Amino acid sequence: MKPNSQIQTAEHTRVLWRALALQLVAAIFVSSIGWATEPVKPIAPKAEALAPATADGLYVVVEATQRPLDGVLVLPPACGPHKDWCRTVSQVLHNDLRLSGVVRALKLPKATVATIQRYNLPGFEVNLPAAQKAGVVYAVATWIRRSRKQAGMVELHIGMIDTRRGKSIHLGRRSVLYGSTKKLRQLTHRAANVIFGALTGVEGSFDDRLFFSGPGPSCQRCIWMADADGHNARVIVGGEGIHMLPRPSARNGLVYVSFRPDLPSLFMLNGAMIERAWQISPYTLAPFIVKNELFKPQRKRRMMRKRRKRRKRRWKRSKRRQARKRPTRSKVRADFPGVDLARIPKGPQKPWATGVDLQFRTAATNTMGQVVATINDGTQADLWLMNDKGRPIKNLTNHAADDLDPSWSPDGKEIAFVSNRTGRPQIYVMKANGSELQRMTFSGPYNTGPDWGAQGKIVYSGLRGSAVDILTVDRNRKMQRLTPGLGKRSLEPSWASCGRRVLYVSNEDGSGTRLWFTSHDGAVRHPLALPSGRYYTPVWRKLPGQQPKAFQP
Known part of the structure; x- marks a missing residue:
């Protein structure tokens, strides 16, 4: 039997627990009906430089449009x-x-x-x-x-x-x-x-050509050109070294970065050189076969049998040729068997823009022929205005931070670029002479790769959590996400000439990195008819600011 002191202590503990429970229930009830003694003060948003003047200080990202087709x-x-x-x-x-x-x-x-x-x-x-x-x-x-x-x-x-x-x-x-x-x-x-x-009401862009960089039969990274649906992919710039960052230039040409010298330099191709390289370059990428539901299965089986027979005949002929004369190892690469490296175009041997201790990066050309290039002198990267001979004539940014990835506005009077002058890469806009700097993106810690479309919107890739998505921002700094945040990486977007489609690189289907299309509002996304591989910086064969053609019956 317990003494009286222990019984009193236990009873006192129960009374304390009951009192605490009653106080907790009363607090919950008072907070639920709003009998608060003092009004709750909202947390003020963190002030940021060059922030847009909004009533609540919030930067809302609109999700992709869900519209029926x-x-x-x-x-x-x-x-x-x-x-x-x-x-x-x-x-x-x-x-x-x-x-x-x-x-x-x-x-x-x-x-x-x-x-x-x-x-x-x-x-x-x-x-x-x-x-x-x-x-x-x-x-x-x-x-x-x-x-x-x-x-x-x-x-x-x-x-x-x-x-x-x-x-x-x-x-x-x-x-x-x-x-x-x-x-x-x-x-x-x-x-x-x-x-x-x-x-x-706007002319389509299905007959345009695409430029992108990727591994090739004669280089670590080659410059490729393909049709708008991914077919007829051929190397137009090959040879030993790394060739990357293709961008359209004046006279229907192309400007790209190559490491043929010790430091990256700018090389340029005109339209005639591109077409000549397109004609002599062999097929090296086999596109996916788009299934056609209009043909019967037995007809498809007959086509497959004929295809196997043709392949067998070709294999026998190639064996007979190899028995007569075997090719040397330097002419055939295991990644692209049977491709004659002698037919791969090497591109121009003399750079358009180079310099001692200067590293040239992305270059952008507007419809008036002006070229802005990213030049790194070893300490920082700035945007420079180039002349016709490939020489830098004016530093447009001249800042201690890194400024790169320029893109011209549709009217050719402004330039969008990436800068880390606030600590993290963000999208900025300035005049063509380097004045009137404005910050465009305020959401996300990492935004890069801007491309200014004909409708006035800038498309770019931004880090959101663990995913890299494709977004757009307009003059009012209204942002819209075009790709869903599924933990995937969607990079390097580029507007089509019609202003209704965006080309980008992504691994969102889980089958490797591929080229994808999305609509201007993100309602539809489809992969391009190319096998999965390593693709970089895809662009359309159009000049920045090129206006869409109105449809005229």
């Missing part, structure tokens, strides 16, 4: 006995519309397509109830035949119907395109531009 159906082309023309036109047109970011290319069974299409061109008609039931908003028909005006040329006729209104879309003189049979893919890209223009 209208369905478009590419009907089987009419091409007579030339089935290979049908296959090329249908595959290229379907893939271009898939990458447009404006519409959604539909994949329907052949039986459903047969019920939708009544007559092909020239008398184009569709079954409107069947099309609306299948979710088809726009139906596209094509008809290709040999030209009656010029030998060796073909005519590509285009027709479009809006199933909601039940009327055909007027294309005018753009409804018939002429081209060579050897350039049927380019002709189909032009047809995709017409369809894109009819839907948006």
Whole structure:
């Protein structure tokens, strides 16, 4: 039996615990109904230099737009006995519309397509109830035949119907395109531009070319050029060394950085040199085959059997050639077997801009031919204005911090660049003479790679948590995220000439680093038809500030 002192102590402890519990419940009840003796003071936002004048001091990042896309159906082309023309036109047109970011290319069974299409061109008609039931908003028909005006040329006729209104879309003189049979893919890209223009009012960019750097058969990093859909990827600058940071220049040319001297220097190619290198360079990157739902599985199996037989015949012929004369080790690289290094273009041997103890980096050219380059003297990097002979004439930044990655505004009067003058890399804008400096980004600890689009927005890559995303910022410093923050790395964005699409490098699908497209508002994202690999600094073959072409039927 416990003594009376222990019983009193235990009772006193229980009373204390009950009192504490009652006080806690009362505090929770008072805070819930708002009987606070003093008003709660909001935490003032941290002041920052050059901050935009906002009421609450917050910098909001708008997420990507979630908008539904209208369905478009590419009907089987009419091409007579030339089935290979049908296959090329249908595959290229379907893939271009898939990458447009404006519409959604539909994949329907052949039986459903047969019920939708009544007559092909020239008398184009569709079954409107069947099309609306299948979710088809726009139906596209094509008809290709040999030209009656010029030998060796073909005519590509285009027709479009809006199933909601039940009327055909007027294309005018753009409804018939002429081209060579050897350039049927380019002709189909032009047809995709017409369809894109009819839907948006702005000419498409499907017939443009892309520049990027990556490993090649003759160098650690080569300069590549490919079609806008990733096909026909070829090396235009190879040879020993590292070639990187391609940027479009005046006269439809290219300026890039090469380590052929001891220090990185600027090299320049004009349009004629690029086309010559494009013609002599062999194919070295095999694109992904875009599946076409319009062909039967047995036809696909027959095509695969024929392809295996052709490969076997080629293998036997190559074995016979190797038995007669074996190539030396210097002409064949294991990464790209069978590629003759003698055919790889080496580019110009004399640099356009170089200097003793000077390291040249990214260069940007506007529509007036002015060139701004990043030059590092060993201590810091500044932006310099260059003359026609490749000599720096004026230091535009002249700051103790590093300033790099210039990009011209659409009117050629301002320059966007990256600077760490506040401690971390951020996007800044200044006049072409280096005056009126403004900071554009205030969210995120690391923002780099700006590219000024034709619509006035600057696209860049920024660090958000553990992910690197693609974002845009406008004149009012309103930021929008185009890629979802999924812990992936999306870098080095570049605006298309139409101002509606962005090209960038990302590993967001988990299959390695690839080139991707996204729409201007981030509603649609698709990978490019290139195998996974190491790709760097992709850009469009356009000058910064080049305005989109208005669609004229």
